[in-house]
Amino acid sequence: MVEHGRAVDLTGTKPLASRVVRPILEINLPFIDGLSLSDFAHVTSEEFDSYRQHRDFMRSQLLELDDALEAVDSQVALERIALAIRDELNAATAEMSSAARSRALSRSGAVLGTTSAVLAAVRPEALQGALATSATIAAGATGLWPTIQAFADIKPTHTHGKWHYVWALQKKAAR
Numbered sequence: 767m768v769e770h771g772r773a774v775d776l777t778g779t780k781p782l783a784s785r786v787v788r789p790i791l792e793i794n795l796p797f798i799d800g801l802s803l804s805d806f807a808h809v810t811s812e813e814f815d816s817y818r819q820h821r822d823f824m825r826s827q828l829l830e831l832d833d834a835l836e837a838v839d840s841q842v843a844l845e846r847i848a849l850a851i852r853d854e855l856n857a858a859t860a861e862m863s864s865a866a867r868s869r870a871l872s873r874s875g876a877v878l879g880t881t882s883a884v885l886a887a888v889r890p891e892a893l894q895g896a897l898a899t900s901a902t903i904a905a906g907a908t909g910l911w912p913t914i915q916a917f918a919d920i921k922p923t924h925t926h927g928k929w930h931y932v933w934a935l936q937k938k939a940a941r
Contacts (some may be wrong), residue, residue: 824854
């Protein structure tokens, strides 16, 4: 289903590699849970430079994905980018873990959590076609990824050009 301009797939299935879907990275994303709004505002104002650097790093990696997906040896290029993203997120997890153990955050009841995520590249035509048939997904069909593949099988798309990037997050999180 589509909520607030975002596609939400409640089935929890993972994307499978095909000509219209390319899984790039599977990782646990960190987050700090249990912060009040005032504590969250305090933490984000203190860590804004760190956030900006991380955001800029992720943007540069996503820009490199366009070339990597079309490269002659695309799997090697994708793996290099996946390793760089994984290293950056592991460093961020370590920083967040340290912050979560700090006296100020531990007093607030904040804990470090993770949620599993998959970053996938999807051909825009297949994604738009699958989202257009989102009523099928909401009605209990097989989910977003199989619907994307089924749409691509019915309406073949071109195999060069632009990709869209999708973060597929798992509903359950660990602490």
